[in-house]
Amino acid sequence: MSETGRSVRVVVVDDHPVVRDGITGMFTAEPGIEVVGEAAGGDEAVGIVSRAAPDVVLLDLRMPEGSGIDAIRAIRATDPERPRILVLTTYDTDRDIRGAMAAGADGYLLKDARRADLVRAVHDLVAGRPVLAPVALATLTDRSPRPALTSREIEVLRLVADGTTNRAIAGRLGISEATVKTHLVHVYEKLGVVDRASAVRLAWESGLV
CATH class of the missing domain: 3.40.50.2300 (Response regulator)
Structure with a gap:
């Protein structure tokens, strides 16, 4: 009960x-x-x-x-x-x-x-x-340091936090949309998250964006 x-x-x-x-x-x-x-x-x-x-x-x-x-x-x-x-x-x-x-x-x-x-x-x-x-x-409870994001990964993450689409990010940075997706996969792995929303939330909490 x-x-x-x-x-x-x-x-x-x-x-x-x-x-x-x-x-x-x-x-x-x-x-x-x-x-x-x-x-x-x-x-x-x-x-x-x-x-x-x-x-x-x-x-x-x-x-x-x-x-x-x-x-x-x-x-x-x-x-x-x-x-x-x-x-x-x-x-x-x-x-x-x-x-x-x-x-x-x-x-x-x-x-x-x-x-x-x-x-x-x-x-x-x-x-x-x-x-x-x-x-x-x-x-x-693991407090071991996570792999650091590269400057380009942070740049992509900041644009994602602004609500920018992958296609728009590619155009803004002069890279292919496939490269944007690859950067995001690396960001997810390093932050231990599974999607854009969780990555942005953790990035805000960590002061990355």
Whole structure:
């Protein structure tokens, strides 16, 4: 039960039916947790979350019908705090972890988590306690220096922050659009993010732009 005395309402999002059914079945048998919706992709998840008003959303990151990152961002655009969002995935790279947390996820677990840990995670998130797999915690607390951006990469990033398109950046800098995309790939890798919005946000926070 949640601290309010009612069952914790959960939405499960995963493109693999067997995984989705397994998680749903596990929670259905668990007192104090109620599965109020399922989705096979990020786009579908946003609509279900809006209708079902869950306390917690469990979702994978990479799905063919709308990514988990996009879904997190869309949900957070509506409410920056509710529902709590728990990423449950097989992906454990620095880029995936930082990208999910930057988008607004509240927790990050891998699919090899034990049943008891997953149940505990749902209750912990509702209570406002952090939930992070060891690899995610190590990534987010790593203070080792990141590779420095080159002057051209910073130049491209500043133009992106101004809302300039790749084509316009190419024209402004006298380079090809493919070269602009290559610079952005390097920027994402160095900053540990997955898209333009996260790169710009981190650049602002770091004083790069």
